[in-house]
Amino acid sequence: MTAQPRSRSASRDLSTGTEAVPIRAVASFEQFYERELRSVIGLAYALSGSRSAAEDLAQDAFVAAHKNWGKISQYDKPEAWVRRVVANLSVSRFRKSISEAKAVARMNRNQHVLPELPGEADEFWAAVRSLPKRQAQSIALHYLEDRPVAEIAEILQCSPSTVKVHLHKGRAGLASRLGLDGEAAS
């Protein structure tokens, strides 16, 4: 059967009987995007440290998700997939520099940039970014999104015990960098 184009206003014609319903309801991509956008940008901001690149890194991740939505929407946690993409992009210096350049290129065309962080917060996230990348990603997901170890492991595609090690070492490293020695990994 081939359908004909129609106007934008869709209406459901129930004259032919009951409407079939899906066996498993899947959120549309737009719903997924609207629900996850801000937190994904926040993760990109924390891990990249760039308020100009964060939005672009997040959009990269969502564009990738959109291209593969047929597959990703079937996952139990599509939000884990998009976070894994943005976490990997954000710790890549190369990708960050490209995203910053794009942001600079369009800077005068829109105001979609994030405000600057207060000094202490900026210092904290800078310390996080100075950690080895897996530790930084684990720490960001742990603090920023309050995710349990099992979910962080799912996002980073490693074992929960590995995440525990990253968190332990990451906290120790953070305490040292922030001059909070003695606090390490308690």
Added chain:
Amino acid sequence: MTMLDDRARDAVDAIGHSVADYRPPAAGFAAAQRRHAMWAGAGWAFAGSAAAAAVVVAAIFTPSPDPEVATTLPESTVVTTEAPITETTVKPSPEPEALPPPVTEPTTTEAPATTEAPTTTLDATPPGLTITSPADGAHVEENVVTFSGETEPGATVIAGGKWDAGLTEEGHWSIQLVLSAGANGASFVATDAAGNETSARITVHYDPPAPPTTEPPSEGVEFTAKATYGSCELDPPYDIYYGTADPETKVTISSEYGSGTVYANGEGNWSKQVFFPEAPYGKTFVVTVKDHTGKKKSFEFVSWAGA
């Protein structure tokens, strides 16, 4: 709570306040995607001019389905800014990524690293939408039916006004719908990146199997069925179904991706291992187990083979 945790909480709050002020494009993802496509190449060019010694790739560079891997578009050009300027052609990747679909607003295409003038594209053409299965007016005996069809790659297909039908990069879509007895309407709307829409609707009749006309023998065994796993990471994926039925009678296990039959033994016990070699990764589908009288039970199965 340690001082480190206190610092972390303040830092998290700061990020939260910052992101809360962020205003996404009013038109949602479609607008963001258009802007993303427009500036995809610009970043490379600007990065190249800003860092003379840096190697710049004048290609769209987007993440592949594997988050650890990035791919370039086929036949894109690699440019280095170190003198002398050289160009190399990138061979197509095994699974080249598609360009973002056309847009309604006049817009520049990806900015190349050359001085060519930008071109404009206008898309006012609604996407094609076909329903290849089932046929309009079809009568089915199962209450779970997979609806599938084709549309424009990059478009979305929504069933029943709110449910996303999974779409492949090639534009194939499918969704399993549950039917009620009698006539069931199933409507689908395809929307491309420019917002053009096409709708289609078919009617499918679900004819439940007639109840058995004869009473089962008094010495019969109650029909039961259970699934052992519900999912499988092995290749080919499989599940083991088991239960009870009338002795020496046939039990049929059927699904879209694999089936099998087995006879209950003299005591009415049966079990059957069923493989689903063609089951798509991560897609949940229904497996129906039916006895000789038409009694049936349904189970969900999902393959994680190759994970």
